[in-house]
Amino acid sequence: xxxxxxxxxxxxxxPAFSMLIVLSLLTGLIYPSAITLAAKVLFPHQAEGxxxxxxxxxxxxxxxxxxFTDHGLFWGRPSATSPQPYNASASGGSNxxxxxxxxxxxxxxxxxxLRASDQMGDPGxxxxxxxxxxxxxxxxxxxxxxxxxxLWQVSRVAHARSLxxxxxxxxxxxxxxxxxxxxxxxxxxxxxxLNRALDSLAASAENTPxxx
Amino acid sequence: xxxxxxxxxAVYLLVLLxxxxxxxxxxxxxxxxxxxxxxxxxxxxERLLYRLCGVDPQQEMDWKSYALAMFLFSMAGxxxxxxxxxxxxLLPLNPDGLxxxxxxxxxxxxxxxxxxxxxxxxxxESTLSYLTQMLGLTAHNFVSAATGIGVLAALIRGLTRQExxxxxxxxxxxxxxxxxxxxxxxxxxxxALVWQGVPQTFGGAVKATLGQPVAYEITPSADDLKADLxxxxxxxxxxxxxTQQAIARGPVASQEAxxxxxxxxxxxFNANAAHPFENPTPLTNFLELLAILLIPAALCHTFGRMADxxxxxxxxxxxxxxxxxxxxxxxxxxxxxxxxxxxxxxxGHGAGxxxxxxxxxxxTASALWATATTAASNGSxxxxxxxxxxxxxxxxxxxxxxxxxxxxxxxxGLYGMLVFAIIVVxxxxxxxxxxxxxxxxxxxxxxxxMCSLVIMVPLFGVLLGTAWAVMTASGKxxxxxxxxxxxxxxxxxxxxxxxxxxxxxxxxxANIPLYNLLGGLVMFTGRFWLAIPVxxxxxxxxxKKRVPVGAGTLPTHTPLFCGLVICVVLVVGALTFIPAxxxxxxxxxxxxxxx
Numbered sequence: 001x002x003x004x005x006x007x008x009x010x011x012x013x014x015p016a017f018s019m020l021i022v023l024s025l026l027t028g029l030i031y032p033s034a035i036t037l038a039a040k041v042l043f044p045h046q047a048e049g050x051x052x053x054x055x056x057x058x059x060x061x062x063x064x065x066x067x068f069t070d071h072g073l074f075w076g077r078p079s080a081t082s083p084q085p086y087n088a089s090a091s092g093g094s095n096x097x098x099x100x101x102x103x104x105x106x107x108x109x110x111x112x113x114l115r116a117s118d119q120m121g122d123p124g125x126x127x128x129x130x131x132x133x134x135x136x137x138x139x140x141x142x143x144x145x146x147x148x149x150x151l152w153q154v155s156r157v158a159h160a161r162s163l164x165x166x167x168x169x170x171x172x173x174x175x176x177x178x179x180x181x182x183x184x185x186x187x188x189x190x191x192x193x194l195n196r197a198l199d200s201l202a203a204s205a206e207n208t209p210x211x212x
Numbered sequence: 213x214x215x216x217x218x219x220x221x222a223v224y225l226l227v228l229l230x231x232x233x234x235x236x237x238x239x240x241x242x243x244x245x246x247x248x249x250x251x252x253x254x255x256x257x258e259r260l261l262y263r264l265c266g267v268d269p270q271q272e273m274d275w276k277s278y279a280l281a282m283f284l285f286s287m288a289g290x291x292x293x294x295x296x297x298x299x300x301x302l303l304p305l306n307p308d309g310l311x312x313x314x315x316x317x318x319x320x321x322x323x324x325x326x327x328x329x330x331x332x333x334x335x336x337e338s339t340l341s342y343l344t345q346m347l348g349l350t351a352h353n354f355v356s357a358a359t360g361i362g363v364l365a366a367l368i369r370g371l372t373r374q375e376x377x378x379x380x381x382x383x384x385x386x387x388x389x390x391x392x393x394x395x396x397x398x399x400x401x402x403x404a405l406v407w408q409g410v411p412q413t414f415g416g417a418v419k420a421t422l423g424q425p426v427a428y429e430i431t432p433s434a435d436d437l438k439a440d441l442x443x444x445x446x447x448x449x450x451x452x453x454x455t456q457q458a459i460a461r462g463p464v465a466s467q468e469a470x471x472x473x474x475x476x477x478x479x480x481f482n483a484n485a486a487h488p489f490e491n492p493t494p495l496t497n498f499l500e501l502l503a504i505l506l507i508p509a510a511l512c513h514t515f516g517r518m519a520d521x522x523x524x525x526x527x528x529x530x531x532x533x534x535x536x537x538x539x540x541x542x543x544x545x546x547x548x549x550x551x552x553x554x555x556x557x558x559x560g561h562g563a564g565x566x567x568x569x570x571x572x573x574x575x576t577a578s579a580l581w582a583t584a585t586t587a588a589s590n591g592s593x594x595x596x597x598x599x600x601x602x603x604x605x606x607x608x609x610x611x612x613x614x615x616x617x618x619x620x621x622x623x624x625g626l627y628g629m630l631v632f633a634i635i636v637v638x639x640x641x642x643x644x645x646x647x648x649x650x651x652x653x654x655x656x657x658x659x660x661x662m663c664s665l666v667i668m669v670p671l672f673g674v675l676l677g678t679a680w681a682v683m684t685a686s687g688k689x690x691x692x693x694x695x696x697x698x699x700x701x702x703x704x705x706x707x708x709x710x711x712x713x714x715x716x717x718x719x720x721x722a723n724i725p726l727y728n729l730l731g732g733l734v735m736f737t738g739r740f741w742l743a744i745p746v747x748x749x750x751x752x753x754x755x756k757k758r759v760p761v762g763a764g765t766l767p768t769h770t771p772l773f774c775g776l777v778i779c780v781v782l783v784v785g786a787l788t789f790i791p792a793x794x795x796x797x798x799x800x801x802x803x804x805x806x807x
Contacts, residue, residue, distance in 0.1 A: 008277055009284075015383055016284035018265040020292060020355070023390060026261075028351030031395065032412075032466035035402045039412040039465065042403065049411040049418060049461045049489065060420045061459055063409055063488040067426045077571065084428035084452070088459040089417060090338055091483035093568040093596035095719030097697040099551045099804040103567060103599075107557050128560030131550075135567040138486030138596045144571040183219050185494025186574035195423075 052192070064088050065143040066192055071117060072160035074145070074153050074198065076191040077132055078110060081140035093138040110134040117156055127152060144188035147176045161202050171197055217544060217576040224498070224580065225533070228505055235506065236513025236525070239393055243365045243385065243514065245269075247392040254391050261387050269387075272378035275751025278366050279744050281382040282359055286326050286740070289352060293322040296348045297340070306341035307416030308460075313339060320728035325349055327739035328356035328621055330471070330478030330591055330714040331731060333723045337460035337481050342414060349478055350467045354398075357474030357507075358389035360623025363743045364511060367627050368518045370750030371651050374758045379750055393507070394474060401469035401503055409492035410465040419456045426454045464489055472503035475621045477591030477714045485581075485594045486570050497577055497594060504581075504590045508619040511626045519651060523769035528629050531777040535618045536587050539607045543579040546604035551804065565604065568596030579604065586611040589621035591714025598692070598701065598717035602801035605700065606793060608715065612707040614785040615670055621712060624739075627746050629777075631666045632784075633768065634659060634749075636776045640766045649765055652758035662749040669741045671788050673710030673734040678703050678792065686726050692719025696803065700796035705731070710738040 039047035050062040060066055065076045067086045079085035080094035096103035111134055130149040150172040158165040175194045179185055241248060247255075262269055273281065296303070297318040301311040313321065317333055324331040325348070334340060340349070362385035369379050406412050429449035464480045468490050471477060481487040491497055509529060516525025550565040564575035573581070578595035585592055586608035597608055611618055617628040634650050638660055641648030648655040681687035681702050691698035701720040708715055709731045716722065722731070767773065 008280060012277070012281050012284050015265045015267050016281065016288045019261075019267070019285060019383060019386065020288045022261055022264055023355050023386070024292070024347055024351040027354040027390065027395065027470075028347035031398070032346045032350060032463045035399065035406070035466040036412050036414060036463055038403060039406040043406045046406050046409045047412045047465075048415065049413065049459060050409050050492075051418065051420070051459075058418055058420045059423060060457065063492045064457070064459055065488075066422060066424075066457060068424055070424060073424070083430045084426050084454050086426070086457065088457050090335065091460075091481050091487045092335075093483065093486070093599060093718070095596055095598040095692050095717070096567065097693040097800070098565050098567045098599050098601055099553060099800070099807075100693050100695075100697060102693070104553050104557070107554060111557050126559070129558040131554065131558060131560060131563035131566045132571050134558060135569075138568045138570050138594070138599075139481075139483035139488060141483070141488055142570050142572075143488060146571060179216070180494040183216060183223060184498050185572050185577060188571050 060192055062190065062193065063143055064141050068191065068195060070160070071156055073195045074150055074157060074191050075133070076145055077142050078134065078136045079140040079142075080136040086141060088141055091139045091141055093140060094136045107134050143190050143192060145191055147172060147187055147189055150175075150189045150194065157198070161198075163202060163205060167201065168198075171201060217548070220576055221540065221580060224501060228502055228509060229533075231502070231506060232509040232529070233513055236510035237517055239361075239510060239514040240517035242388050242392045243361070243518070245384070245388070247388065250392050250396060258387055258391055262383070265383065267381075267383040269381050269384035271381055273381055274377040275366070275370075275379055275747045275754075278379050278382050279747040282363065282743065282747070283740060285382070285386070286356075286359065289355065290322050290326045293325060293348045293352060294318050296344050297321060300341040300344045303341065303343050305343035305346070305414070307414070308341070310339065310341050313344075316725045316728040317723055320732045323732040323735050324714065325352040325476070325478060326356060327712050327735045328360055328474070328476060328589070328624065329709060329712040329735045329739070330476045331709050331722075331735065332478050332482075332484065332714065332716065333728055333731070335482035336479050337462075342462055345467060345480060346463060350470060353467065353470040353474045353476040353478070354390050354394050355386065357394060357470075357476065357622040358386045360621055361389040361393070361511070362386050362623070363746055364623035364627045367630060367746055367750040368515055370753040371630075371653060372519050373754050374756065376754050377751065379747070379754060394470060397473050397503075398466070398469040401473065401499060402465045404499055405465040405468055405496055408496045409489075410468055410496065411461045411489050412463050412465040413461055414463060415461065417458045417460045419458050422455055422457055428452050428454065461489065468500070469503070471592060472500045472590065473507060473622075475504065475508065475588045475590045475625075477585065479592060485592045486596065488570075491594055494572055494577065497573055497581070500592075501577075501581055501584055504584050504588050504592070505619050507622045508588050508625045511623065515626060515630075521769065524651065527769050527774045528626070528633065528777070531774045531781070532587075532618050532629065534774075534778055535614075535781065536583065539587070539611055539618075540580065540583040543583050543604050543607040544576065546601045546607070547575045547579045549601070551601060553804075553807065565599070565601050568599030570595065582608045583611065585715055586713055587618040587620075589616040589625065589711060589713045591708060593715050593718075596718055597704070597715060598719040602697075602797040602804060605704075605717070606797035606801075609700070609704050609707055609797065610785065610789065610793070612711045612713045612715075613674060613789045614781055615667060616711045616713060617781060624712065624742070628666065628742070631663045631746065631749070632781055633777060634663050635667070636773070636780050637766055637768065638663070639780065640776065644764065646764040649759060650768060652761070653753045653756050654759060658752050659749055662745040662752070665745040666742050667784060670710045670738050673738050674703070674706045675788070675792065677706035677710060677730055677734045680730060681706070681726065684726060686724055690721040690724055690727065692721070696796055696800040700800065703792055703796050706734060710734045712738050
């Protein structure tokens with residue numbers, strides 16, 4: 001009985017290791033390399049990470065959020081990555097229980113900060129704060145905010161930049177992406193792209209002399 | 213719940229069930245050695261693989277040889293993957309210069325991928341080189357899923373053949389599942405993912421110059437204090453400014469595709485499919501969601517086809533879908549309702565629980581994902597389950613605790629469900645005092661014992677593992693949220709590992725020796741102490757004659773049988789886990805309402 005088992009064992013050892021090696025090479029080396037090649041030919045921009053360049057320097061990725069704290073820029077969602085927010089080498093969420101003390105304290109602080117920042121722009125802005133502006137995303141790299149969250153910030157940004165609120169609202173509307181294929185996901189605004197558009201809008205406003 | 217949610221779920225189920233039928237029929241042909249068109253293209257490669265490995269695909273195996281081949285192959289994989297992780301610092305394709313993985317973490321990760329669990333105690337971008345990700349993890353995503361399909365095929369053959377000891381050839385099942393099922397689907401999905409923005413590059417992390425520098429603080433850790441004696445015992449945080457953003461990239465799409473199709477779930481990045489590079493758009497989210505349940509759902513039809521009675525497959529698929537929809541409704545409701553205290557703080561209402569969720573997916577697609585990824589033993593996440601509401605987080609936990617039979621893992625889900633079907637005919641037989649039969653095979657003492665093992669082993673893994681962890685100081689120190697939620701984190705971890713799921717309440721610091729070693733053990737038993745009894749069951753069934761249908765036979769293709777399967781799955785799960793759940797998510801929910 002034992003001798004039988006050992007013979008079977010011996011006979012199966014070779015295929016066990018050789019199968020592992022050939023299948024690993026096929027699925028672990030040839031397959032990813034072939035996909036890499038095909039991706040390079042078919043979708044070079046996406047394959048490299050959808051990078052945005054400005055005069056030859058990489059300034060970010062369309063898909064990866066960045067931290068913005070200037071009053072004259074739109075802010076993204078809170079990020080729980082460590083040690084700094086929007087650390088694109090160590091993604092992750094807060095993992096706090098949503099009804100736990102630590103989470104409610106963090107939300108209360110974020111609400112207070114947003115209300116304070118808004119005081120100078122629009123003291124009367126008592127509108128409810130959209131939930132995505134006070135909750136950390138799962139990846140800590142969420143590039144988007146909701147259209148409501150962008151509109152909520154318009155008065156602050158307009159005041160800091162001395163721009164017309166209506167123009168900013170139109171800018172937000174232009175940068176709002178609808179649900180994909182009409183039903184998938186949520187309507188959203190890419191914060192990095194919106195802020196770049198805002199910068200060029202502000203630059204062109206400076207170049208046009210104000211009418212007397 | 214709004215109309216958009218209902219529409220999303222309806223479209224999802226329609227597409228899923230629509231694709232499952234043709235794929236299921238195709239997979240039956242592949243497992244019977246008739247892969248059709250792809251067979252003509254890839255046939256020479258298949259035959260080359262057999263020749264290289266000295267395998268005769270025609271040579272049938274009995275259950276012991278099949279089990280031995282399966283086990284040896286998995287253990288060989290374990291050893292090689294462990295070695296790869298420990299040596300990655302010396303090996304090529306390591307552009308970010310990562311060093312060797314710590315022994316306990318390497319053990320856990322190797323066990324995790326060999327058992328198709330893909331529990332993620334590692335942080336992908338900060339721990340593993342591209343070579344380890346590809347040759348180690350991506351390859352095991354394929355072969356561990358193919359192994360599951362093999363074991364299932366052997367069980368189906370045991371049920372459908374008679375008076376034989378032969379269950380097929382493991383090597384042939386392994387190679388055919390990989391070449392004709394997993395590889396073609398992965399290639400299509402991977403390219404679709406790149407099109408939508410998932411990176412696929414061997415270039416390392418890229419440094420982006422930030423328009424606005426980010427100010428932050430770091431607090432020196434205990435290790436830093438030891439290394440630098442000039443620091444004060446309680447140092448002040450050191451202010452830092454980041455002017456650059458280092459964006460981790462890699463060959464992500466190729467791994468992402470098989471990670472979803474093979475119910476693996478281990479992420480390229482720490483944040484898994486919540487990371488915009490793993491899952492950049494609502495469309496990739498939809499495709500990946502489809503990939504999660506596609507093969508497990510289709511295998512039901514494969515079973516129906518191989519059993520020569522499509523209704524047998526439909527019954528099990530209907531039972532799975534019904535349980536799935538019931539749990540999905542609870543999760544959607546809980547997450548859309550959110551936390552009452554939040555509304556008071558923001559002055560808003562009705563946005564749902566957005567903590568730990570990505571905006572592009574929103575509440576609906578996140579709850580749908582959480583339900584699908586734990587119904588299947590996938591375990592990838594597109595939102596942080598730890599930050600789900602108490603009842604929203606209960607849903608994924610319970611779906612794993614049911615034994616990963618609601619769709620379940622590739623292969624392993626359906627063999628688990630078939631075991632439940634056998635238990636159902638056994639219980640029904642007890643009620644009317646007749647010898648139970650399933651597909652004409654008499655279910656006797658040996659079969660019942662093997663089925664009991666399959667159901668009991670993961671239950672012990674979950675409850676004993678949790679009990680051990682909460683009794684140790686280091687186990688409790690690892691939790692992130694105090695109180696009932698902390699207990700949920702530990703219960704979730706062992707539910708996930710013992711049932712080979714791999715998702716986590718990720719606040720738990722699982723990368724400590726206790727969780728790495730105990731978890732590795734629980735994953736091992738949860739895979740092989742199930743697969744081997746299933747093969748023994750298959751061997752015993754294959755040897756039996758098929759008895760003709762009689763007046764006392766319980767038909768196993770009726771809505772009644774479907775209802776019985778649902779009840780037995782739910783009752784076994786409920787009897788085992790309600791006490792533990794009461795200490796975790798249930799009490800947390802009551803406390804949330806009480807405040």
